[in-house]
Amino acid sequence: MSPHETLAVVPVTDGVMSRSVAHDSAVKHVAGTARYIDDVPEPAGTLHVVPSGAAIAAGRILSIDLAAVRAAPGVVAVLTAADIRGRNDVSPVDFDVDPCFADGRVEFHAQVVFAVVARTRDEGRRAARLARIEYEARAPVVDVDAALEGGTTVMPDYEFRRGDVSRALTHARHRAQGSFLVGGQEHFYLEGQVALATPGEDGDMHVLSSTQHPSEVQHVVARVLGVPDHAVTCEVRRMGGGFGGKESQASQWAAIAAVAAQCTGHPCKLRLDRDDDMAMTGKRHDFRITYDVGFDETGLIHGYDITYAARCGYSADLSLGICDRTMFHADNAYYLGDVHIGTRRMKTNTVSNTAFRGFGGPQGMVGMERTIDAIAWTLGLDPLDVRKRNFYAPGRDYTPYGQRVEDNVLLPLVETLERTSDYRERRLAAEAFNEGSAILKKGIALTPVKFGISFTLMHLNQAGALVHVYSDGSVQLNHGGTEMGQGLYIKVAQVVADEFGIEVGRVRITATTTAKVPNTAPTAASSGADLNAMAAKAAARTIRERMAAVAAGEFAVRPEEVTFRGGRAYGGNRSMTFDELAKKAVLSRVSLSSTGFYRTPKIAWDRANKKGRPFLYFAYGAACSEVTIDTLTGEMKVDRVDILHDVGRSLNPAIDIGQIEGGFVQGMGWLTTEELVFDDKGRLLTHAPSTYKIPTAADVPADFRVALYDNENREDTIGRSKAVGEPPLMLAISVFSAVADAVHALAPGRPVALDAPATPEAILEAVRAARGRS
Known part of the structure; x- marks a missing residue:
């Protein structure tokens, strides 16, 4: 038996959804044969791109001499902001600008100033060291406390408020106050940031990117190249980890590779080494958390005031949503009556912090849990008892945001x-x-x-999928979610297999690509399976209903009486294999291809009015x-x-x-x-x-x-x-x-x-x- 035959570990007749089925790439992960972008055979003539960062954290570029870089062995081109034909902006939001290349001003240490395009990566790295750049440096603002002292933010403060917090605190029998720092976190994905851009006809660009958000990479690359979105295709089969670090920040490296490909006409690959990756890419936001809580002798909270000051870095990136989610989770498991939850989004001369697993929620919860511990320490109670006393309960079941x-x-x-x-x-x-x-x-x-x-x-609460059933009964599945090791692909494949009543091994999972499913959301916010599995199920259900109609004609029953299980279609006292039915459907000129779409119901959020x-x-x-x-x-x-x-x-x-x-x-x-x-x-x-x-x-x-x-x-x-x-x-x-x-x-x-x-x-x-x- 080959290793691949052991993937499904449950009886086929029982279906495969809600069962333990091995990750679709488990064997390849263990054997080292899973293909990542750096493993893809390079097209003939592929060039290698090496970005070079600023030597200061804040100031101006007075002069830049790249003559020695251009003359270095193996160098084909040297790229700066002047080589961008579209907009020099890789920001994920429309109210801010993140330069692809620094243009006159430096805002954090290692900010990309230029990139070398060379025959080999080693030649590019050696050439980059020959640049002569003169700076006018100024003292940088590095940490959140210094930013608070200076008062500079990347966006306005934001708060939730309910009741009279000042009065509740003043009249509380007991009170505890505190302030502490919560540090950031490096994503430390095993596969670093990497992209391979291949130019096509008429300005087309195909980009392999290690990204959680192929549609955003498509959009940003098109913006930087100065072409329509339809001219750019972004594809990703798997990532060696993402954790949020490849939600918005994969775009810059894909864009630089694409600019290199556009300028040289050659396929161009950019792969950051670990040191550059850590210096040039954003982290989890670190926070200064300050709280003031009023409570009674049982530990029940009566008034709560907490402020989260985030180090956002030099630009907004995704800080709006991240800091908002910190506020959404500042209550964690507890009902807070009179409450004020505030955030300050501080600007520093450090790399822009970005999404990280939990997206601000962990920082919000840490503040709340420290507060609960402080109450218990003050009263000499078991912290678990204080936690349970403040849990959401009937009559105490509305969050601070309503x-x-x-x-x-x-x-x-x-x-x-x-x-x-x-x-x-x-x-x-x-x-x-x-x-x-x-x-x-x-x-x-x-x-x-x-x-x-x-x-x-x-x-972002939407997803699309594309499902094909071929005449031999095999199934191909594509959706907008990306696989970073978390098992999304196998879960969605299980859903499709269950819909058709077949083994999960019959479903071929194909690389996520903007050419098949457009305008997708990032694989983030824990919503990958919720969204994409629903979209895939809708596509499979459409095809199954068409196949049921064909089977109904063969079995002389109504379509709704046809069932699919164990690799067969059943109706009345007759059945046929799924393969046979697929063949009959094709011969009957019935489409066995369908898209599926899903949008999350019931949700709404009015940020300006803070309700929903x-x-x-x-x-x-x-x-x-x-x-x-x-x-x-x-x-x-x-x-x-x-x-x-x-x-x-x-x-x-x-x-x-x-x-x-x-x-x-x-x-x-x-x-x-x-x-x-x-x-x-x-x-x-x-x-x-x-x-x-x-x-x-x-x-x-x-x-x-x-x-x-x-x-x-x-x-x-x-x-x-x-x-x-x-x-x-x-x-x-x-x-x-x-x-x-x-x-x-x-x-x-x-x-x-x-x-x-x-x-x-x-x-x-x-x-x-x-x-x-x-």
């Missing part, structure tokens, strides 16, 4: 995990351990997640994490993690559990080890694996328990499933809270001054503060 929480499973889900994780017994054990240990301290925390699913930019229903539903989850810290070194170890997560009726439990595990570990890295460090000149110092520490296999807790919560989605989603891409990342907040809990054991009743990420240095600072040392 959406009613109708599908609430917070309490039963959390209480289930509380029981299965032995939380109460382990908290007592941790307290006993801490009493007898002067140096090592244990902490434990159980934190919830409530995450809204849908794009808050309404027009931005989310179709909420995904829920909870995690219980136990840690041990060393108060002498600041080292930390995660001892055990228990997770219970709500994915509705899972489309593929094995894939979903993998997403939960991976999302949790990535979130754990953000909050514990992954520290972005810029110097005072705006240079990123942590620009390689030697200085930037993502979690390794040794960081994954040996005792790691993951279970799916039995909860069919009340909304009419695909198979009654729920999105799973982003929500699990926020389960890792339990680790951060557990670290704070361990520090709190040093000085019960006092607040904990712990910033994120909770690196050994940050933990030591918090330990010193807890012990009253400077």
Whole structure:
């Protein structure tokens, strides 16, 4: 038996939707044969593009001498802003400008000034070093605190407000205030930014791009080239990870490759190395979070005021939506009566921060969970009891932005995990351990997640698909979603196979391309399966109904009496194979090709008036994490993690559990080890694996328990499933809270001054503060 014959691991007769089916590229991933853009055989005459960045973070370009670069061995062309025939703008939004090439002004260190086009990548890299550029530098604004002091923003402040917050705070019996920093995060996808642009006839351009948003790459490349969208085709079969870093920021590299191809007439490939990728591309937004909360002796919140100040970088990029989503998730799982949630979108001379798994939601939740911990520390209560006391509940079920929480499973889900994780017994054990240990301290925390699913930019909540059935009964599937390792392709293939009653192996998944499905949304906001599977199901359903009509004629029954299962069509007491029916349909001149389209129902959001229903539903989850810290070194170890997560009726439990595990570990890295460090000149110092520490296999807790919560989605989603891409990342907040809990054991009743990420240095600072040392 070949490895490919083991892909479907469930009986065909039972259907394949909602079953554990192996990832369509699993064997290729393990064998190293999965083809990424850099593995694609290069067309004859392919040239290589090397971008070169500015040596300062803020200032002006006084002069630029590229003569030596042009004369270097192997150099075919050198590109600057002057070589762009369209607009020098790769911004994803229409109210801002992101230059493809810096033109006179430099706004962050490593901003692209020019690009070398050479016969080989090595020749291009060597030539780029020969440039002579004279700058007039000025002092850069690097971090969010400096930006707050200067007061410069990339867009206006925005807030949600309900009730009289000042009065609620003033009259509260207890009050807690605090401020802390939450750091950014490098995407660290395994496959870096890469694009291959091939010129065609009449100004056409074909672009292979490692992107989560092929339609945006198409649009941006067309804008930069000065051609209509129809002249550009963007294609992507798979990415070696994306995590949001390839939603908007893949466009610049595709555009530069396309400009090179347009100018030289040759295919041109651009692949950033790791150092350049980390310096030249955006990260997760870091925030200064400041809160003021009023509450009673039971921990019930009566007034809440929180402000999130984000480091957006030099331009807007996707900061509008990201900071808005921070606000949408600043409540997390809790009802907040009189509340003010504000955001400031600060401009700095650093690379523009961008989408990252959770899209601002994780930062919003961290602020809320720190607030809950502060209440518990003030009152001497178990933080879990304070959490449960403030959960959304009947009569307390409207969010600060006005959406009613109708599908609430917070309490039963959390209480289930509380029981299965032995939380109460382990908290007592941790307290006993801490009493007898002067140096090592244990902490434990159980934190919830409530995450809204849908794009808050309404027009993105749509998807298209294209399905063909061929005369031999094989099926080809294409849709607007992109595959970055998360298993979207296999899930959508399962839906199509289920619709036709055939094995999933009969469905050929083809590369996402703007030539087949136009005007698609990015694969982001955890909506990939929700949108694209629905569109694919609609296309398959149309074809199935046509085939049923053909079968009805053969079986002498009504079309609605024809059923499809086990690779056959049934009607009355007769049946035929799906292959035979496909052949008969073709001979009967029946179309076996159809498009499908889906738009998310029920949602609406009026940003100006701050009202509506931005989310179709909420995904829920909870995690219980136990840690041990060393108060002498600041080292930390995660001892055990228990997770219970709500994915509705899972489309593929094995894939979903993998997403939960991976999302949790990535979130754990953000909050514990992954520290972005810029110097005072705006240079990123942590620009390689030697200085930037993502979690390794040794960081994954040996005792790691993951279970799916039995909860069919009340909304009419695909198979009654729920999105799973982003929500699990926020389960890792339990680790951060557990670290704070361990520090709190040093000085019960006092607040904990712990910033994120909770690196050994940050933990030591918090330990010193807890012990009253400077």
